[in-house]
Every structure is written in C-alpha cells, then in structure tokens.
Amino acid sequence: MTVPELSELFRDMDPEHPRHVAAWLGEVFGGPPAYSRERGGHAHMVGMHLGKEITERQRRRWVELLQDAADETGLPADPEFRAAFTGYVEWGSRMAVLLSQPGVRPGPPEPMPSWTWTLPPWQPPGEVAPG
Numbered sequence: 001m002t003v004p005e006l007s008e009l010f011r012d013m014d015p016e017h018p019r020h021v022a023a024w025l026g027e028v029f030g031g032p033p034a035y036s037r038e039r040g041g042h043a044h045m046v047g048m049h050l051g052k053e054i055t056e057r058q059r060r061r062w063v064e065l066l067q068d069a070a071d072e073t074g075l076p077a078d079p080e081f082r083a084a085f086t087g088y089v090e091w092g093s094r095m096a097v098l099l100s101q102p103g104v105r106p107g108p109p110e111p112m113p114s115w116t117w118t119l120p121p122w123q124p125p126g127e128v129a130p131g
C-alpha cells in the first residue's frame with residue numbers, strides 16, 4: 001500500500017519497524033519491557049523522531065493507519081480500552097510532531113510512559129426479571 005503523505009518519511013524504514021512500534025505500545029500498556037530491553041527504551045524512540053519535521057497532516061494519517069492496524073490485529077474493541085488507546089496515540093503522536101521539529105534536541109533521559117484504563121468493558125444490562 002502506498003500512502004502519499006507518508007511514503008517519503010518512511011522510505012528508508014527498517015523492515016522491523018512495525019515490530020518495534022508494537023513492542024513499544026505493548027510496554028506502554030503494561031506488557032513485557034521488550035522495547036526497553038531490546039531497543040534502548042525512551043531515549044532511542046525519541047532519537048528516531050528528531051529532525052523528521054513531521055506535519056499535522058502526516059500525524060493524522062499515521063494515527064488513522066494505526067487505528068486500522070488495531071482493528072486488523074484484533075486489539076480489544078471495547079470502548080473503554082479503545083478510548084485509552086486513542087488517548088495515548090493522540091498524546092504520543094503530538095509529542096512526536098513536537099520532538100521532530102527543527103532545532104529540537106533530546107532532553108534528559110525519561111522513563112517509558114505508562115498508560116492504563118480503569119473501566120471494565122461495558123456489558124449490556126441483563127433482562128429485567130419478570131415482576
């Protein structure tokens with residue numbers, strides 16, 4: 001699939017990139033610390049965005065594709081989880097845009113972000129017992 005807004009930005013992408021982003025997302029949402037162990041954690045991720053000058057249009061398209069990927073890979077679709085997922089992706093992608101602007105230098109080391117959700121998946125109310 002060619003994505004006009006993103007093709008130049010991702011032209012030299014590491015073929016393992018989707019796995020790396022999946023490892024990142026898994027760790028952020030409480031999974032194993034695979035990204036920290038294997039890719040160098042937060043500082044490495046920040047470094048990958050420096051100088052890329054990501055635009056708002058590119059960010060929006062990237063977010064849309066990530067939501068498609070969440071559907072295609074069968075991430076839980078309950079509103080409670082997806083609201084948290086979307087919240088993180090909005091925050092993270094906006095951070096990526098800020099970090100990617102000209103002249104931005106990496107700051108002091110930061111821990112991995114940690115995201116969660118508190119509500120259990122909503123269930124339709126059961127039938128009311130006849131009175």
Ligand code: HEM
Binds near residue numbers: 048
């Ligand atoms: C929640 C938002 C985001 C997350 C969690 C994320 C995560 C990552 C991670 C983990 C890497 C490094 C992978 C590695 O270890 O090699 C990376 C690299 C990269 N990201 Fe992001 N990213 C986000 C937003 C964006 C956006 C909005 C764009 C552009 C539209 C973008 C463009 C890139 C590019 C071009 C690379 C380098 C790819 C390569 O050369 O392999 N990212 N991102």
